[in-house]
Amino acid sequence: MTPDDLRTALTDRMTQKGWRWLTGACASAAADPAVVRGLFPLAGRRCGRVRLDPGDPYGWTVEDAARCLLLAAMPLTGSPLLEEIGALYRTGDAAERRAVLRALPLLPVGDGALPLVRDALRTNDTRLIAAALGDYATDHLDAETYRQGVLKCVFTGIPLTALPGLPGRADVQLARMMAAFAHERSAAAREVPADIRPILARYPDVPVPGHGDLADIPTATTDHTGNREA
Amino acid sequence: MRIFDPHIHMTSRTTDDYEAMHAAGVRALVEPAFWLGQPRTSVGSFLDYFDSLIGWEPFRAAQFGIRHHCTIALNPKEANDPRCAEVLQHLPRYLPKDGEVAVGEIGYDSMTPEEDEAFAAQLQLAVTHDLPALVHTPHRDKAAGVERTLAVVKESGIAPERIVVDHLNEVTVRQVVDSGCWMGFSIYPDTKMDERRMVAVLREFGTERILVNSAADWGRSDPLKTRLTGDAMLAAGFAPDDVDTLLWRNPVAFYGQSGKLELDGSDAPGADATYEGNSVLRGVRAEV
Numbered sequence: 001m002t003p004d005d006l007r008t009a010l011t012d013r014m015t016q017k018g019w020r021w022l023t024g025a026c027a028s029a030a031a032d033p034a035v036v037r038g039l040f041p042l043a044g045r046r047c048g049r050v051r052l053d054p055g056d057p058y059g060w061t062v063e064d065a066a067r068c069l070l071l072a073a074m075p076l077t078g079s080p081l082l083e084e085i086g087a088l089y090r091t092g093d094a095a096e097r098r099a100v101l102r103a104l105p106l107l108p109v110g111d112g113a114l115p116l117v118r119d120a121l122r123t124n125d126t127r128l129i130a131a132a133l134g135d136y137a138t139d140h141l142d143a144e145t146y147r148q149g150v151l152k153c154v155f156t157g158i159p160l161t162a163l164p165g166l167p168g169r170a171d172v173q174l175a176r177m178m179a180a181f182a183h184e185r186s187a188a189a190r191e192v193p194a195d196i197r198p199i200l201a202r203y204p205d206v207p208v209p210g211h212g213d214l215a216d217i218p219t220a221t222t223d224h225t226g227n228r229e230a
Numbered sequence: 231m232r233i234f235d236p237h238i239h240m241t242s243r244t245t246d247d248y249e250a251m252h253a254a255g256v257r258a259l260v261e262p263a264f265w266l267g268q269p270r271t272s273v274g275s276f277l278d279y280f281d282s283l284i285g286w287e288p289f290r291a292a293q294f295g296i297r298h299h300c301t302i303a304l305n306p307k308e309a310n311d312p313r314c315a316e317v318l319q320h321l322p323r324y325l326p327k328d329g330e331v332a333v334g335e336i337g338y339d340s341m342t343p344e345e346d347e348a349f350a351a352q353l354q355l356a357v358t359h360d361l362p363a364l365v366h367t368p369h370r371d372k373a374a375g376v377e378r379t380l381a382v383v384k385e386s387g388i389a390p391e392r393i394v395v396d397h398l399n400e401v402t403v404r405q406v407v408d409s410g411c412w413m414g415f416s417i418y419p420d421t422k423m424d425e426r427r428m429v430a431v432l433r434e435f436g437t438e439r440i441l442v443n444s445a446a447d448w449g450r451s452d453p454l455k456t457r458l459t460g461d462a463m464l465a466a467g468f469a470p471d472d473v474d475t476l477l478w479r480n481p482v483a484f485y486g487q488s489g490k491l492e493l494d495g496s497d498a499p500g501a502d503a504t505y506e507g508n509s510v511l512r513g514v515r516a517e518v
Contacts, residue, residue, distance in 0.1 A: 041326045045490065093284035093327045125289045 026073040033074035058130040058162040067099030104136035138165030160195040175203035236481040237443035248294035254457040258297040301334035309348035331488040334364025353386035416445035417455035
């Protein structure tokens with residue numbers, strides 16, 4: 001996603017009034033980044049909140065995209081940028097935090113914003129966990145934390161298709177963890193989410209204890225409303 | 231029966247409560263910031279609590295099909311602790327949040343000078359941020375507390391229809407009815423106010439400007455008291471429309487004054503209805 005992609009995605013999804021607000025807000029942010037602190041909470045009320053893809057509960061919303069454009073408009077780099085987005089994250093509600101996480105790949109922050117990703121992964125809010133494991137985490141997050149994040153998705157009912165880093169960032173350790181998870185689930189006579197299969201399939205040498213063959217694992221599609229046991 | 235509980239402390243309640251509330255018809259609620267039984271000793275402790283009211287708790291409620299909103303304030307009890315007074319300086323960054331629909335709970339606990347100061351300052355914040363305010367009245371010396379509350383509200387210049395004076399009973403309702411303020415009643419399992427007495431109050435005063443809540447928290451309380459009040463009204467001969475006015479349309483009208491009530495996504499029938507010509511769904515709709 002680039003700022004231009006976001007503008008294109010928003011084209012038919014905002015009122016003219018919403019566009020006027022967003023255009024003005026971005027111009028103000030470009031002139032004085034401190035104004036974003038006051039504008040950031042308003043984006044949902046001014047621009048709307050519908051999903052860009054109505055079928056994807058973990059995908060981008062209009063307010064996410066609007067807030068990302070605001071952040072991308074700030075003429076900041078280096079530590080002033082990290083301080084500003086860190087403060088917006090810390091003082092934000094769940095939607096504002098999600099937007100900061102989504103904006104990270106658009107901002108020149110290098111590895112500097114990883115503490116925000118780790119913070120979100122410590123929560124149990126599936127909206128934040130999914131947003132934390134976006135393109136920025138794919139490119140910057142260390143393997144161990146990434147694996148734990150994937151496992152947390154499986155436990156909280158976030159479909160792994162919501163993670164752009166998979167199956168690319170899957171490694172043999174992740175496959176082992178998924179095999180152990182599948183073993184625990186099947187030992188408890190519970191269903192195993194089908195979306196772990198692509199990871200196991202990449203590492204056919206990783207044994208799934210209790211199963212001679214991957215095809216034997218009883219599977220289920222991910223329960224999107226789960227989140228009862230993490 | 232669709233129910234909007236205008237005052238309930240879900241942070242202290244279990245997921246069983248959320249399930250039972252949804253089954254009873256609760257589709258929306260407001261969780262006011264208050265004290266947690268155990269006094270806080272630092273500002274950070276408040277901020278984590280406020281963050282939970284605009285982050286985790288709405289997420290938790292949504293898992294059970296209930297729309298969660300909140301009110302934020304320094305509560306009167308803890309306004310007396312000098313270690314907590316700095317909380318007032320942090321409120322301006324919470325009041326503009328989407329799910330934040332009033333300043334509250336503010337008001338009096340023991341009617342100290344510190345409480346006077348915090349109450350007046352937070353009424354001004356409500357004016358500045360164009361928000362209604364939820365005013366707690368003391369459980370001890372209530373009549374004197376209500377009288378002083380109404381005087382402070384009047385002096386603040388805030389419009390009375392943007393105030394709910396909460397935790398009233400048969401005695402104190404008489405003090406508030408002519409003030410123009412909304413009248414809140416918390417229905418408890420013990421003696422403070424119960425659903426049968428509430429029905430008697432409704433017979434005398436009608437449903438206009440009245441809010442009924444469970445005020446359920448960490449003490450002995452019942453999150454289904456809103457539903458039980460609705461049932462008691464029907465048993466006493468009130469029409470279903472009266473029940474809907476009291477338990478849904480009234481809280482929607484009061485908190486709708488914030489312009490921030492969001493009830494779409496709740497499966498309550500008529501959640502897209504309008505009140506006095508104004509949509510309660512004030513979020514900008516995309517013209518797809």
